[in-house]
Amino acid sequence: MRTQVEKVIREVGKAVAGKREVIGKIVTAMLAEGHILLDDAPGVGKTTLATALSRAVGLTFRRIQFTPDVLPSDITGFSMIDRAGGDFVYRPGMLHQANLVLGDEINRAASKTQSALLEAMEERQMTVDGRTYPLERPFTVIATQNSVGTAGTQVLPYAQMDRFLVRLSIGYPDYEAQMTMLRDRQGADPMESVACVLDREELTAMQEEVRAVEMKEEILDYITRLTMASRAEEELAIGISPRGALFISRTAKARAYAEGRDYVTGADVQAVFGDVCTHRVLLKEGAGERTAEQVLDGLLKKTETPDHRSRFPGIMKK
Amino acid sequence: MRKHWIGYAVWLILAGCLYFFENNTGTRVILLCSLLVPLFPSLRSACFGREAQGNGIMPPRTAGTFIRGEAFGNGTALPRTTRTIIQGKEDGTGDIRPYRPGDPVRRIHWKLSAKKGELLIRETQAAEETAQEEYRETRIAEEAAAEELRETQTAEKTAEGKRVRFRRILIRGLIIVILLCSALLLLVPEARKGCMALGNRLFTASETVNAYAYDRFPVPEGQGEVFAVTLLTIAAIAVAALAVTLRSRALILGLITLLTLGQIYFGLCLPAWILIPGYTLAGVLLMRHPTAGSLKRLAVLVLGVTVCCAILFPGVDAATESASETVRDRLSQMAQQLIGIPAETPEGETETRHTHTQTLFTGAREVSAGREYRLVTVGEEQISRPKWIDYVRIILLLLLAVGVVTLPFVPFLLLNARKKKAAEVRKAFLSADVSMAVRAIFQQVIAWLEATGSGGGNRLYREWTGELPEGLPEGYAERFSACAADFEEALYSSHELPEEKREQALDLLRETEKALWEKAGRKLRFRLKYRMCLCE
Numbered sequence: 001m002r003t004q005v006e007k008v009i010r011e012v013g014k015a016v017a018g019k020r021e022v023i024g025k026i027v028t029a030m031l032a033e034g035h036i037l038l039d040d041a042p043g044v045g046k047t048t049l050a051t052a053l054s055r056a057v058g059l060t061f062r063r064i065q066f067t068p069d070v071l072p073s074d075i076t077g078f079s080m081i082d083r084a085g086g087d088f089v090y091r092p093g094m095l096h097q098a099n100l101v102l103g104d105e106i107n108r109a110a111s112k113t114q115s116a117l118l119e120a121m122e123e124r125q126m127t128v129d130g131r132t133y134p135l136e137r138p139f140t141v142i143a144t145q146n147s148v149g150t151a152g153t154q155v156l157p158y159a160q161m162d163r164f165l166v167r168l169s170i171g172y173p174d175y176e177a178q179m180t181m182l183r184d185r186q187g188a189d190p191m192e193s194v195a196c197v198l199d200r201e202e203l204t205a206m207q208e209e210v211r212a213v214e215m216k217e218e219i220l221d222y223i224t225r226l227t228m229a230s231r232a233e234e235e236l237a238i239g240i241s242p243r244g245a246l247f248i249s250r251t252a253k254a255r256a257y258a259e260g261r262d263y264v265t266g267a268d269v270q271a272v273f274g275d276v277c278t279h280r281v282l283l284k285e286g287a288g289e290r291t292a293e294q295v296l297d298g299l300l301k302k303t304e305t306p307d308h309r310s311r312f313p314g315i316m317k318k
Numbered sequence: 319m320r321k322h323w324i325g326y327a328v329w330l331i332l333a334g335c336l337y338f339f340e341n342n343t344g345t346r347v348i349l350l351c352s353l354l355v356p357l358f359p360s361l362r363s364a365c366f367g368r369e370a371q372g373n374g375i376m377p378p379r380t381a382g383t384f385i386r387g388e389a390f391g392n393g394t395a396l397p398r399t400t401r402t403i404i405q406g407k408e409d410g411t412g413d414i415r416p417y418r419p420g421d422p423v424r425r426i427h428w429k430l431s432a433k434k435g436e437l438l439i440r441e442t443q444a445a446e447e448t449a450q451e452e453y454r455e456t457r458i459a460e461e462a463a464a465e466e467l468r469e470t471q472t473a474e475k476t477a478e479g480k481r482v483r484f485r486r487i488l489i490r491g492l493i494i495v496i497l498l499c500s501a502l503l504l505l506v507p508e509a510r511k512g513c514m515a516l517g518n519r520l521f522t523a524s525e526t527v528n529a530y531a532y533d534r535f536p537v538p539e540g541q542g543e544v545f546a547v548t549l550l551t552i553a554a555i556a557v558a559a560l561a562v563t564l565r566s567r568a569l570i571l572g573l574i575t576l577l578t579l580g581q582i583y584f585g586l587c588l589p590a591w592i593l594i595p596g597y598t599l600a601g602v603l604l605m606r607h608p609t610a611g612s613l614k615r616l617a618v619l620v621l622g623v624t625v626c627c628a629i630l631f632p633g634v635d636a637a638t639e640s641a642s643e644t645v646r647d648r649l650s651q652m653a654q655q656l657i658g659i660p661a662e663t664p665e666g667e668t669e670t671r672h673t674h675t676q677t678l679f680t681g682a683r684e685v686s687a688g689r690e691y692r693l694v695t696v697g698e699e700q701i702s703r704p705k706w707i708d709y710v711r712i713i714l715l716l717l718l719a720v721g722v723v724t725l726p727f728v729p730f731l732l733l734n735a736r737k738k739k740a741a742e743v744r745k746a747f748l749s750a751d752v753s754m755a756v757r758a759i760f761q762q763v764i765a766w767l768e769a770t771g772s773g774g775g776n777r778l779y780r781e782w783t784g785e786l787p788e789g790l791p792e793g794y795a796e797r798f799s800a801c802a803a804d805f806e807e808a809l810y811s812s813h814e815l816p817e818e819k820r821e822q823a824l825d826l827l828r829e830t831e832k833a834l835w836e837k838a839g840r841k842l843r844f845r846l847k848y849r850m851c852l853c854e
């Protein structure tokens with residue numbers, strides 16, 4: 001594991017106990033310049049995690065609590081008449097100069113607000129009244145979605161879920177973790193102890209390095225075969241799109257980088273495949289008992305690994 | 319003109335003599351081809367047409383006209399444009415000359431042209447001059463060709479041309495009608511029989527003459543065939559040499575006559591594959607002006623006639639005949655003993671021949687009205703050929719024999735192929751490229767694990783540590799995963815691996831081999847050694 005990544009994970013881990021793996025995945029997604037969708041029950045520490053992350057990396061953190069009343073202009077900003085000058089003045093919105101944005105309960109926002117955010121995520125810029133404002137770099141959105149209590153909500157359409165690089169869930173802590181958490185919270189706020197171990201420029205530089213990670217033909221072939229297999233899969237109505245394949249390769253690169261390598265292996269692809277793809281596939285109605293995760297896992301088992309495929313000619317297969 | 323026809327007549331007589339004295343496919347083909355040659359316009363013009371300039375060898379068409387044009391010298395016979403070009407070149411009018419269609423526009427001397435009121439061309443550099451010259455020459459050739467075409471076209475328009483064209487159309491139509499009629503005839507069984515009968519009639523007649531000739535002019539005793547063949551070969555070489563040097567057709571024809579007569583006199587029955595090409599060559603030598611087209615036509619003619627003769631006339635030359643006969647009888651006997659196919663020959667060889675003769679020559683028998691066919695009595699010479707089913711049998715038996723002979727070696731061949739592959743892999747262990755070596759070595763380890771029935775299946779190799787079999791030495795799993803990491807680095811990155819990685823991988827391989835070999839039972843050991851070829 002690369003030391004900088006390791007440090008960040010350790011610092012965030014101070015505030016969120018026992019969630020090393022998820023933290024690692026989120027950092028990986030950030031390295032891949034992607035956005036994260038957290039699908040979880042309330043109160044498992046999504047906000048805490050995001051805050052701790054922004055502290056550890058030294059990012060400007062903004063939080064939007066979405067309700068049906070939040071308007072697109074709250075996010076992008078708007079122009080208003082300046083009385084004194086008699087001119088329109090731009091009033092920046094939430095995304096202005098933000099590096100890490102936590103969009104809480106995005107499914108409760110009105111669809112126009114959702115699309116304003118998603119557009120900003122995709123383009124990494126905002127356009128208000130014909131003027132374009134580029135967003136800060138790095139720019140990462142962590143959006144959360146409540147899987148319970150969907151009454152009065154605007155569920156993210158399938159096409160918009162596609163914009164998020166990964167969908168993760170934090171999940172409840174186990175016994176040990178919860179005990180630690182309870183113990184820590186008795187005294188001072190553990191958030192105070194989270195130190196800044198990485199600055200913004202360093203993160204940007206790391207993102208650049210991620211782009212330079214080596215990816216051999218074998219891995220590209222593996223990704224292609226996996227996505228093709230998903231499209232041919234019986235139980236899936238919609239398989240993984242070409243954009244999905246692109247995202248797999250990006251995330252795999254970031255993971256390889258986080259692991260301290262400058263080349264991608266089959267293990268990287270396998271590790272990120274589920275997170276990147278579960279929200280990109282659509283199960284057929286009444287197709288079977290399996291969830292999307294299980295179907296994708298089955299695909300990984302079925303598809304020949306690049307290790308096997310690269311077998312030296314002359315060595316017999318069994 | 320008449321001379322050529324006399325030559326052709328001599329040639330025909332020679333071919334006829336040859337046919338009547340030596341009746342085989344070769345002589346038949348020669349006679350038929352000689353008869354057919356005047357029917358083809360291109361061949362006819364090649365053989366009897368006007369003599370062209372240039373010593374019998376037809377120069378290329380366009381160049382020919384060019385040469386002719388120069389030969390005339392005065393230029394009156396030349397088309398106008400050609401004349402001006404040549405004159406321009408001879409005069410060497412220099413830098414400025416009038417524009418002619420086809421000159422490059424960028425060479426136009428605009429200023430002078432404006433002054434003179436006509437387009438003028440600037441000729442400046444010597445290099446350009448030569449390029450111009452080449453271009454001019456091709457143009458001359460092209461124009462001459464076009465001119466010639468125009469001439470023939472205008473000639474065709476005249477009354478004379480009309481007659482020529484009419485004759486050409488008539489001949490073509492006749493040929494087509496004859497071909498169609500003969501094709502139709504072959505469809506009617508009676509007509510087919512008739513054709514056969516006619517062929518056989520000719521055949522019988524030639525045989526009679528042949529026999530008569532043999533009776534009257536017996537083959538001289540004492541003069542062995544070797545002597546005759548040597549004599550004829552020397553004569554043939556002499557003919558070829560003379561033909562090349564002298565190019566006198568009368569002489570060549572005379573020599574060919576001598577050769578043919580000698581052949582008849584010595585009673586040499588040359589096989590078709592010598593006769594046909596030899597006489598074709600002689601025919602080509604005798605042609606007045608052979609062109610590529612006419613030679614091609616001749617080749618097609620000879621080939622076609624040969625094929626037709628081989629199909630229509632059942633005669634096979636004696637040596638092949640008796641050889642095939644013997645082989646067939648042997649094989650049918652063998653087949654009878656081996657598989658139990660009923661014997662083709664119940665009693666003796668003559669019986670078979672008799673039946674075959676009958677089936678092949680029914681037409682002849684009808685025509686000759688009950689007369690016992692002569693060839694049956696001649697017997698020892700010709701006729702009868704194996705049925706197609708016999709060929710099939712022969713092929714099947716041969717295949718069977720080949721199969722039986724090679725079958726025991728098949729496992730060894732397969733093993734050898736596998737061993738070769740395995741050796742290639744082993745060679746890769748020591749390759750200069752360490753990554754390649756590590757890949758090969760680690761995959762060999764994987765192959766060992768798979769062969770002994772352990773291993774993680776379709777999983778990444780680094781995850782196989784959980785599936786390793788029992789009985790491996792201490793710390794094997796760690797070394798395995800380290801090697802798996804090296805393997806991944808070798809496979810997925812372009813890093814150069816250090817030399818010690820190869821050593822580590824080789825150690826792991828040795829350890830694996832030792833542990834798994836000791837554990838393996840006899841059956842598994844056999845598999846490892848001979849099926850997978852994992853051990854040396």
